Amino acid sequence: MSVAPLAGPVAAGGEPTRGHVALRDVHLRFESGRQSIDAVQGFDLEVRPGEFVSLIGPSGCGKSTLLNVVAGFIAPTAGAALVDGEPIRGPGADRGMVFQQYSLFPWKTVRQNVEFGFKMKGVGRARREEAARTLLGIAGLLAFENHYPDQLSGGMRQRVGIVRALATSPRVLLLDEPFGALDAQTRAVMQQILTNMWQKLRISVLFVTHDIEEAIFLSDRIYVMTARPGRLKMMLPVPLPRPRDPAMTSSPQFMALRRTVSDLIREESLKAMGMELGDGLLDGLSIDARGKDLAAML
Ligand SMILES: Nc1ncnc2c1ncn2[C@@H]1O[C@H](COP(=O)(O)OP(=O)(O)O)[C@@H](O)[C@H]1O
Numbered sequence: 001m002s003v004a005p006l007a008g009p010v011a012a013g014g015e016p017t018r019g020h021v022a023l024r025d026v027h028l029r030f031e032s033g034r035q036s037i038d039a040v041q042g043f044d045l046e047v048r049p050g051e052f053v054s055l056i057g058p059s060g061c062g063k064s065t066l067l068n069v070v071a072g073f074i075a076p077t078a079g080a081a082l083v084d085g086e087p088i089r090g091p092g093a094d095r096g097m098v099f100q101q102y103s104l105f106p107w108k109t110v111r112q113n114v115e116f117g118f119k120m121k122g123v124g125r126a127r128r129e130e131a132a133r134t135l136l137g138i139a140g141l142l143a144f145e146n147h148y149p150d151q152l153s154g155g156m157r158q159r160v161g162i163v164r165a166l167a168t169s170p171r172v173l174l175l176d177e178p179f180g181a182l183d184a185q186t187r188a189v190m191q192q193i194l195t196n197m198w199q200k201l202r203i204s205v206l207f208v209t210h211d212i213e214e215a216i217f218l219s220d221r222i223y224v225m226t227a228r229p230g231r232l233k234m235m236l237p238v239p240l241p242r243p244r245d246p247a248m249t250s251s252p253q254f255m256a257l258r259r260t261v262s263d264l265i266r267e268e269s270l271k272a273m274g275m276e277l278g279d280g281l282l283d284g285l286s287i288d289a290r291g292k293d294l295a296a297m298l
């Protein structure tokens with residue numbers, strides 16, 4: 001079976017050449033009435049063709065805002081947002097988006113949901129069915145092609161959502177906390193499926209999450225954001241080999257990375273909660289961590 005609709009970003013030589021995302025000094029200010037909120041300030045980000053990049057940071061730091069800029073749903077107040085060197089002027093089939101909440105058509109079967117993406121691209125009926133079945137096969141969903149969304153588990157629905165986003169053969173896949181509503185076990189399985197699919201498709205991915213292990217397990221590089229207004233706190237490469245497998249999560253390399261990212265995020269989460277690091281709060285936390293009983297301290 002052919003995977004031709006997905007071959008767009010991959011050159012004859014095999015390395016992806018398209019799907020380069022660049023944010024340059026992006027600012028985002030929301031004006032509502034007299035209030036204005038600086039959501040993101042001076043943000044630089046890059047996703048190279050075929051790369052898996054995660055954006056992580058405390059709640060409200062501007063992750064979804066940045067993803068929406070790349071999706072073309074909102075324009076930056078200042079700075080540049082580019083895909084393959086072209087300014088982003090609005091949503092387009094070259095970028096597929098997957099949200100946390102399921103956005104499938106409940107009246108369509110799994111395959112019809114996926115075919116919808118191909119229809120949008122003007123693919124003919126016979127070709128559509130074949131292409132949808134190919135993608136569903138890669139995602140391990142072929143046995144469910146004639147099911148309706150409400151007959152599926154949350155994990156499966158989200159997988160169909162990803163497959164549908166891939167059906168327009170985007171150069172870039174954008175995911176906004178896609179596994180946030182799933183239980184821990186389903187989430188781990190979904191991460192494995194996503195990383196396997198990504199290795200087959202070699203598409204550029206920008207993945208938003210607040211789950212540290214998820215970001216490390218999936219990514220080539222992680223951008224850690226500061227609390228609002230979102231700036232770049234640190235960019236970390238993830239030097240774990242591919243393919244990724246769950247056993248890696250207990251490797252010393254993985255655990256060291258987790259500690260680094262978790263320290264960065266904790267610092268920012270405390271700031272986001274309006275707490276200063278210098279006011280003794282962290283000292284208090286470390287006393288607690290030394291195992292003293294809370295009641296004895298009060
Ligand atoms: N359309 C909007 N109008 C006003 N404020 C917004 C809008 N979208 C997001 N914000 C604000 O911008 C900040 C960043 O939001 P968001 O990108 O959703 O954060 P995250 O996804 O990291 O949790 C938040 O303070 C949020 O309230």
Ligand SMILES: [Mg+2]
Pocket residue numbers: 063064065
């Ligand atoms: Mg968000």
